[in-house]
Amino acid sequence: MDIDDAAEDARPSQVAAALIDRRGVVVGWSRAAERLVERPAAEVLRRSVLRLLTDPEAAHAGRLPDSGTTTLRCGSGKTVPVRYRVDGLRNPAFSLVLAVAADQAAESERDAALSRALLGQDSIGFVLRDADLAVVRSNLTRGAFAGPPLPVGSRLSDVMHPADAAGVEAALRGVLETGAPLAAHEQRVRSARPPYGEWSLSVSAMRTQDARGRPTGVAVLFTDATEHWQAERRRELRHRAAADIGGTLDIGRTAQDIVDTLVPDFADVAWVDLADAVLTGDEPPKTFGGGDLHLRRTAVRSADGPWPPGLLQPGEPVPPFPDLPVIRELQEGRTIVTDREALARGLTAAHLRLAVPEGGHSMITAPLFARGLVLGLVAAWRTDLPEPFEEGDTALLAEIAAHSALGVDNARRYTREHRAAVTLQRRLLPQACTSTRVMETTGVYRPASGGAEIGGDWFDAIELPSLRTALVVGDVTGHGLHATATMGRLRTAVQTLADLELTPDELLAHLDDLVFRLAGEADPAQRDVVGATCLVAVHDPVAGRCTMAAAGHPPPLLALPDGQVAEVATRPGPPLGVGSLPFEATTVDVPPGSVLALYTDGLLQRYGTDLGATTRDLTSRLAQAQSTGGDLTAIAQALMAGSGTRPPRDDAAVLLARPSPLEAGSVADWEFPADPRAVASAREAATGQLAEWGLEGNAFATELIVSELVTNAVRYAGGPVGLRMIRDEVLFCEVTDPSNTQPRMRRARTGDEGGRGLFLVAQLSRRWGSRYGQTGKTIWVEQEPAE
Incomplete structure (x- = not known):
């Protein structure tokens, strides 16, 4: 370091100054010189400056060299090495000698070397800010580091997003007021002017002070951790997608989980379109090229809250698209990154209004591809996030879409089975x-x-x-x-x-x-x-x-x-x-x-x-x-x-x-002994009850039915024999006996004297049957009431 830098970088109170004439006689002596050489002005003035030198060769030369290093003799008898420089003045009769202690010059030299090293870095950012946090010195004046340039005099709010500027300023104010340094603080920064983007910085800051220990500003060092932050963000997004997507067998819920995972960490606006056939559990049609893709907007998410009314709304069908290369690439299973301008070259204004959100500048689309079938697609836009989608985002969305497609396909196949089961269940259940x-x-x-x-x-x-x-x-x-x-x-x-x-x-x-x-x-x-x-x-x-x-x-x-x-x-x-x-x-x-x-x-x-x-x-x-x-x-x-x-x-x-209660008097029952004479009594009881109910038209058939059933009970089962008649929309006649023998209807031959009883009963009734109780059985007969 030369004497110019030493004198400039040293504190003013530590720079000794002496005014000498052409002969080298001291005609002016500063207070700093008095402290440095420990000689008052009265002792030095009007004497040659060479008398202060301990180097005899320099003293015999008769003049002081323009700059260099020498040793001065102090008033106390000690010596002090100094670095000095002789400057000429406008008046040629006088010169100004500036000197500083050699050890202080070396320290200033090291400080200057450190400053040059920091200011020359392109991977470590350095900003020196004053007490108002305005930039005093920086290595970002020409944008050599990530983010916009930081010219001298600029403030945080001039280059950062207001929310980010407020956060950084609060942290630096804390360092300035307390003196406690900030070490490796993670800070997200969004640019307020070109080049737009978002970065993650590891920030360290410490307070600067003057010679009296008063705060003068903040020195800030930071490194760009954006790549690591993006990798970590993508890893977390992959983990969240694996955990949250595919945990349900509901197609709509699975689609909503996809967009909920993407917004707001990956994109500002996202949607999922699924084939109509998928929503009902069937396989989607195999299409290639543009036209009606038979897609329906299934799930949406916007970082700003409500879904923008100008975009295609949930539940609405996706309109037919022209046969664009991007459509064919999606159908082949590729993930596509595009922007508003590229879409405008292939879509109509009506399509753009439905497909491009306000402020959307970068779009990424991936197909939901499973078992060789395109089940639908997932699309995402960045509107507030300034950086466009890049290659790492393409790989990330492709991975998420592949996992999501399996979840959607599982839900689709379950929906098909569920629909079949529901249909079968409903058909099997009664009214x-x-x-x-x-x-x-x-x-x-x-x-x-x-x-x-x-x-x-x-x-x-x-x-x-x-x-x-x-x-x-x-x-x-x-x-x-x-x-x-x-x-x-x-x-x-x-x-x-x-x-x-x-x-x-x-x-x-x-x-x-x-x-x-x-x-x-x-x-x-x-x-x-x-x-x-x-x-x-x-x-x-x-x-x-x-x-x-x-x-x-x-x-x-x-x-x-x-x-x-x-x-x-x-x-x-x-x-x-x-x-x-x-x-x-x-x-x-x-x-x-x-x-x-x-x-x-x-x-x-x-x-x-x-x-x-x-x-x-x-x-x-x-x-x-x-x-x-x-x-x-x-x-x-x-x-x-x-x-x-x-x-x-x-x-x-x-x-x-x-x-519900039976109508009063709609049931009549009797009990008879196992006596052949009971058959006539049973017929009389039955016809009498029919007359009371006004069903005389059923009397002939009922007499035959009661006669045959009671006769069989008396002959083959023994007593007691019960007879019950119930009047409702049909006429019921029941005969109960103590036998458990199953009655059988058989066809009697021409010469047989019996065997026609149950055959007659079947011919005279609508239907008949028998049931068994704890003891005995009951034979019942139904008849249509005669008008």
């Missing part, structure tokens, strides 16, 4: 509401909100002879098409067994055998999951009772007309498919106006996990709904609503039944 003169029923089925959803829950209301009704509710193990198909087989079996008029416990025993066989037919890996629970109840309106049996199924609830609601104390057997264990029947009075609620365990889960608490909640809800006097549909909906505290994870079915 939701039924109503006869003696029974009103309403059934409701609700799939679960997650998982496979559609399962094997079912209900049924089967009309039986003599105004009786079979009520059935069941739950097949598992979900999906397999469970639905198994449910259909069980429901068919229940209807067939119900037509045989078996008692509920017998019916479940036969159904248990069927499930056991189904398990044997299943794949060995699935045999343990083939099973079901079921509850069967048969209501007899004449007796006002309901007989029921359960196979591992929750007991029903009974709401009486007086408002009392209680759980029916059934004796449930094991679930269907266990085999070898009996089922027990329970009989309970069900007066007209009561509501009998049969349900699956999925309904209880809608109220919580504690079985006792959920049953109490369900009972309370039924009592409340029953007290309002609402119809069965409203009561069923109220029960199915649950507590609302948690989403249901299992499908649920509920069947409500409300018996």
